[in-house]
Amino acid sequence: MAFTTANGRTQTSLAEINITPLVDVVLVLLVIFMISAPVLQSGIEVAVPKTRTVKEITEQRVVVTIDRDQQVFLGDSPVNIHDLGQKLHEASGSGDTVKQVIYLRADERVPFGAFASVMDAVKQAGITNISIVTQPVDTKTGK
DSSP: OEEEOTTSOEEEOOOOOOOHHHHHHHHHHHHHHHHHHHHHHOSSOOOOOEESOOOOOOSOOEEEEEOTTOOEEETTEEOOGGGHHHHHHHHHSSSOOSSOEEEEEEOTTSOHHHHHHHHHHHHHTTOOEEEEOOEEOOTTTOO
């Protein structure tokens, strides 16, 4: 499209949008999200045991984690095992801990004594519905 200026010169209008900066910004954002997405999954690295029967977790629940150094975490924050019952009461909100469901993630190298101590602390808090988090066995390799 052309138009004439006041002094009689003919010029074309700038009808194109330069999308190069837009593409640059989108690619940078894509790279940032690709790098940060795995970090947001879970802050605590735990190698949970592998089993043949695994039920997929669909709801968001309170997660108690025991890492390989036998440190106990409620969600992503470390907690003393003696304070675990009180923290679980606070996490339940309504105070009805009997109906509360807890997911227990433990590293496969954690001794059974530490695992049993955390289970006991959860049961002392009045929570009886405890699900143990595992990974499925890879059927191809058997590991």
